[in-house]
Amino acid sequence: MDFTTAQPSFASSPNKHKEMPSPDALLISLVTQLSDPDCRAASVARLAQHLGGKMLIVFIRDPEFGTLLPAPGFPQTLPGGRAWRAFLKSCSEAGKYQAELPYPNLNSLCKATGIAAADGSVLVLLGGEPYRARIGQVQLLLPLLAGVLRGEQTALIAEGQSMLARQAALQAQTLTETLDAARRDLQKAIQLRDQFLSIAAHELRTPLTALLGYLQVLQRRVAKEPDFNPRNLDTISAVTAQARRLNKLTGSLFDLARIQTGILNIEHRPVDLSRLVRQMVDEMRPTLEKHTAVLEELQDEVIIEGDEMRLEQALQNLLDNAVKYSPEGGDITIRLVSDEQFAHISVSDEGMGIPQDAIPKLFDRFYRASNINPRNISGMGIGLYLVNDIVVQHKGSIQVSSSETEKTTFTIHLPISPNTTKPLGDYPIAQAQERSEA
Ligand SMILES: Nc1ncnc2c1ncn2[C@@H]1O[C@H](COP(=O)(O)OP(=O)(O)OP(=O)(O)O)[C@@H](O)[C@H]1O
Numbered sequence: 208m209d210f211t212t213a214q215p216s217f218a219s220s221p222n223k224h225k226e227m228p229s230p231d232a233l234l235i236s237l238v239t240q241l242s243d244p245d246c247r248a249a250s251v252a253r254l255a256q257h258l259g260g261k262m263l264i265v266f267i268r269d270p271e272f273g274t275l276l277p278a279p280g281f282p283q284t285l286p287g288g289r290a291w292r293a294f295l296k297s298c299s300e301a302g303k304y305q306a307e308l309p310y311p312n313l314n315s316l317c318k319a320t321g322i323a324a325a326d327g328s329v330l331v332l333l334g335g336e337p338y339r340a341r342i343g344q345v346q347l348l349l350p351l352l353a354g355v356l357r358g359e360q361t362a363l364i365a366e367g368q369s370m371l372a373r374q375a376a377l378q379a380q381t382l383t384e385t386l387d388a389a390r391r392d393l394q395k396a397i398q399l400r401d402q403f404l405s406i407a408a409h410e411l412r413t414p415l416t417a418l419l420g421y422l423q424v425l426q427r428r429v430a431k432e433p434d435f436n437p438r439n440l441d442t443i444s445a446v447t448a449q450a451r452r453l454n455k456l457t458g459s460l461f462d463l464a465r466i467q468t469g470i471l472n473i474e475h476r477p478v479d480l481s482r483l484v485r486q487m488v489d490e491m492r493p494t495l496e497k498h499t500a501v502l503e504e505l506q507d508e509v510i511i512e513g514d515e516m517r518l519e520q521a522l523q524n525l526l527d528n529a530v531k532y533s534p535e536g537g538d539i540t541i542r543l544v545s546d547e548q549f550a551h552i553s554v555s556d557e558g559m560g561i562p563q564d565a566i567p568k569l570f571d572r573f574y575r576a577s578n579i580n581p582r583n584i585s586g587m588g589i590g591l592y593l594v595n596d597i598v599v600q601h602k603g604s605i606q607v608s609s610s611e612t613e614k615t616t617f618t619i620h621l622p623i624s625p626n627t628t629k630p631l632g633d634y635p636i637a638q639a640q641e642r643s644e645a
């Protein structure tokens with residue numbers, strides 16, 4: 208038999224005189240039964256027999272990809288997929304097509320008669336000799352059957368999707384529970400860390416304060432010794448400087464823990480910022496080696512309500528940073544100006560600058576920008592976090608302007624309360640220092 212031609216060669220029905228142009232009642236009944244998924248296997252065999260074949264498969268178009276796929280309830284995998292695809296394509300193009308196809312396995316070829324309906328679905332009758340007239344009739348009924356099968360397929364897809372959605376919802380719930388547990392663990396760990404910080408800082412400060420006291424006593428004794436050796440005094444000064452540094456670090460840690468627990472208290476008393484700034488710059492100058500402190504603008508009597516010790520601490524952090532992050536030296540420029548509502552204190556340096564992407568994170572705890580080498584420039588990344596907290600507690604704000612090629616300027620804006628009077632007498636910075644070390 209020549210299978211390359213698209214010419215169908217249907218056998219004549221033995222009951223030719225009984226054939227009708229429209230589908231007969233039996234055919235309609237068989238097709239109707241086929242649409243019932245519960246008895247499809249038996250209905251398929253009966254309809255195939257009625258059409259003169261041994262088996263049949265209905266193919267419907269996949270709604271997503273438009274390819275022809277076996278309808279639900281029919282064999283879903285067929286041997287020699289390529290031959291089947293070519294056969295279905297020829298059916299769709301010619302309307303009717305006959306050839307041999309591998310079925311039920313690759314090694315056996317089976318006569319196949321395909322008919323395509325107007326809606327694109329295809330019925331393939333396998334084996335036997337098809338009755339030409341019944342094939343024509345079933346072609347008319349095929350779109351109806353395909354419609355039912357498509358509905359079934361859509362329902363199956365929807366069921367699959369809803370199952371997937373249910374699974375996804377279950378997974379999402381499990382994930383949420385895991386995340387919640389992880390968040391609780393993290394909060395607990397953070398709480399423990401803050402507790403540890405607070406205890407460690409507190410425990411360290413007590414012996415350090417005592418150590419600084421003993422060092423002062425030792426310094427006085429060494430100075431009075433009859434065989435006074437200045438080198439001994441230098442050594443004590445070096446030890447004192449390191450102890451002070453340690454004291455400052457533990458002080459920062461202590462404050463950090465207090466901010467976390469919300470107990471960093473701020474006093475509200477009149478503070479003359481111009482006096483505070485001048486005094487700090489005067490104290491800073493002798494400690495500078497490569498830098499020059501420039502008091503570029505200093506307005507007189509800028510009085511605000513606040514905590515002098517904490518404001519000094521904030522400014523000191525900015526000044527320390529200005530020196531620390533300009534290791535080559537240069538000017539450290541300080542300004543204090545005010546308008547009716549705010550006092551503006553700025554500290555600028557000519558150092559390494561801050562990368563733009565680091566600026567929004569500068570006030571986060573433990574954050575250090577990527578352009579610094581932590582081995583060369585030490586720090587814990589908490590100075591600006593403390594500065595920010597102090598400024599916020601004074602209802603002020605802080606602003607940074609910097610790039611890696613420009614000057615870096617930190618500006619603190621503090622509100623001026625209209626009724627604030629000048630502070631009564633000077634509140635010496637040394638006293639504030641003592642308070643911070645106490
Ligand atoms: N003037 C500045 N120039 C360049 N970078 C700066 C300057 N001031 C702050 N930074 C950047 O901001 C980061 C955070 O500063 P912060 O003062 O909070 O911490 P630190 O100086 O690293 O350590 P410490 O806790 O000892 O102050 C610094 O590590 C640095 O990367």
Ligand SMILES: [Mg+2]
Binds near residue numbers: 524527528586590
């Ligand atoms: Mg710092």
